[in-house]
Amino acid sequence: MRGEAEMRRRLFGITIIMLALVHTSLETWMYLGVASLAGSLPNKDDACSQTTGLVNQQIELCKDNPQALPCIQNGAKRGILECFFQFQNERWNCSLIQKQSAGFGPLINRRTKETAFIYAVTSAGVVHAVTQSCSAGNLTDCSCFDMKDHKFPGSIQKRGEPGATEIWKWGGCSDNVEYGIWFGRTFVDASETMQTLDGKGVKNMVNLHNNEAGRKLIQQGMKIKCRCHGVSGSCTVKTCWRTMPTFRDIGDLLKKKYEHSIQVAPRSRKKLRRKEKELRKMKIPGEDLVFSDHSPDYCRPDQKRGIIGTRGRECNKTSIGPDSCNLLCCGRGYNTRIVRKVERCQCKFVWCCYVKCKICESMIDRYTCK
Numbered sequence: 001m002r003g004e005a006e007m008r009r010r011l012f013g014i015t016i017i018m019l020a021l022v023h024t025s026l027e028t029w030m031y032l033g034v035a036s037l038a039g040s041l042p043n044k045d046d047a048c049s050q051t052t053g054l055v056n057q058q059i060e061l062c063k064d065n066p067q068a069l070p071c072i073q074n075g076a077k078r079g080i081l082e083c084f085f086q087f088q089n090e091r092w093n094c095s096l097i098q099k100q101s102a103g104f105g106p107l108i109n110r111r112t113k114e115t116a117f118i119y120a121v122t123s124a125g126v127v128h129a130v131t132q133s134c135s136a137g138n139l140t141d142c143s144c145f146d147m148k149d150h151k152f153p154g155s156i157q158k159r160g161e162p163g164a165t166e167i168w169k170w171g172g173c174s175d176n177v178e179y180g181i182w183f184g185r186t187f188v189d190a191s192e193t194m195q196t197l198d199g200k201g202v203k204n205m206v207n208l209h210n211n212e213a214g215r216k217l218i219q220q221g222m223k224i225k226c227r228c229h230g231v232s233g234s235c236t237v238k239t240c241w242r243t244m245p246t247f248r249d250i251g252d253l254l255k256k257k258y259e260h261s262i263q264v265a266p267r268s269r270k271k272l273r274r275k276e277k278e279l280r281k282m283k284i285p286g287e288d289l290v291f292s293d294h295s296p297d298y299c300r301p302d303q304k305r306g307i308i309g310t311r312g313r314e315c316n317k318t319s320i321g322p323d324s325c326n327l328l329c330c331g332r333g334y335n336t337r338i339v340r341k342v343e344r345c346q347c348k349f350v351w352c353c354y355v356k357c358k359i360c361e362s363m364i365d366r367y368t369c370k
Helices: 002-018 031-038 056-066 066-086 107-109 113-136 178-189 190-197 204-220 247-259
Strands: 156-158 168-169 222-229 237-243 260-266 272-274 335-352 352-367
Touching: 031 066, 056 178, 056 190, 066 113, 066 178, 066 190, 113 204, 113 247, 113 272, 178 190, 178 204, 190 204, 190 260, 190 272, 204 247, 204 272
Parallel strands: 168 237
Antiparallel strands: 156 168, 222 237, 260 272, 335 352
8 A cells, every 4th residue: 555655656647747747759659658648739730740759750650649758658658557557666656757758768768678578568568558458449450350251270169077068168358469569660660660660679578578578478378258048058169259458467578577677788680689609509598588788876866877766765675575664765874754644434324324433543663875
């Protein structure tokens, strides 16, 4: 609960700050998610051209699919919120407070482990949002996927012991993740692909790899859901369809990938390889996150790098994880304050018809980094 409250306070602060943003070259399409958090979005009339940070290919795709713009906004916002959640207790807490840039500040121009997560989770967010809109019928160029009209391996499968009568077959409407991935790849990768082809951004290959990693995890995480049919719920036959994993599941997977991300170096303008010489022959899995720059020190503020430090952050004195006072405060120590907490307690249902509660008061210790 404390983490959720802290996240809400941080989002409120972001909203106030983002309203004062000025437009700079550091902006990318991710600005749509940041602006959505701040409630500052382009007008509906010619919204594609008004949106800052888009390259020509993205603007054209947006104009050809104007109804998809809310999906892109929602997807970027979804990714940023997941970043907040996954890193809320870490030294870098996915902060977005740079007034001179749209969102992540100078950090977005480096290829660190943190940037790898940002690119992957926002790329996955767009796929997730677009695919859900397809299934809901909100986009004219796509719809949910009728598995009965296509021959997929295992369209009818017997279950249980040999001779069992229970079977399942494709039916209903499956999530059209293929369209979501196509749209996400075409839109999100546009600026990185352009710079790579121009020979100006070899490091953009790192961003392209991480964009694809986010999409791959959604595709690999597709699940089969079934509905039972039969007399008295006997479930002798099941109708099944494919559905996406929840975005929280994707965020959890990406956090694990972040913790085991691979440092790479460009082998050429078209290929990346592991930086460690003894590991260079090992293939880099497409769903793993990669980085080329070491992460900066997030303990102390550094305006040039867009780092706010951990001073004033609330820590957990009894934890041994990243939110512990020792790790989060970087060895500087912490301040202790006593907070008075008032809440309803010992609630009982009174016939009829209301709930009666007592008011309980307690004193709680809070710890913040020096």
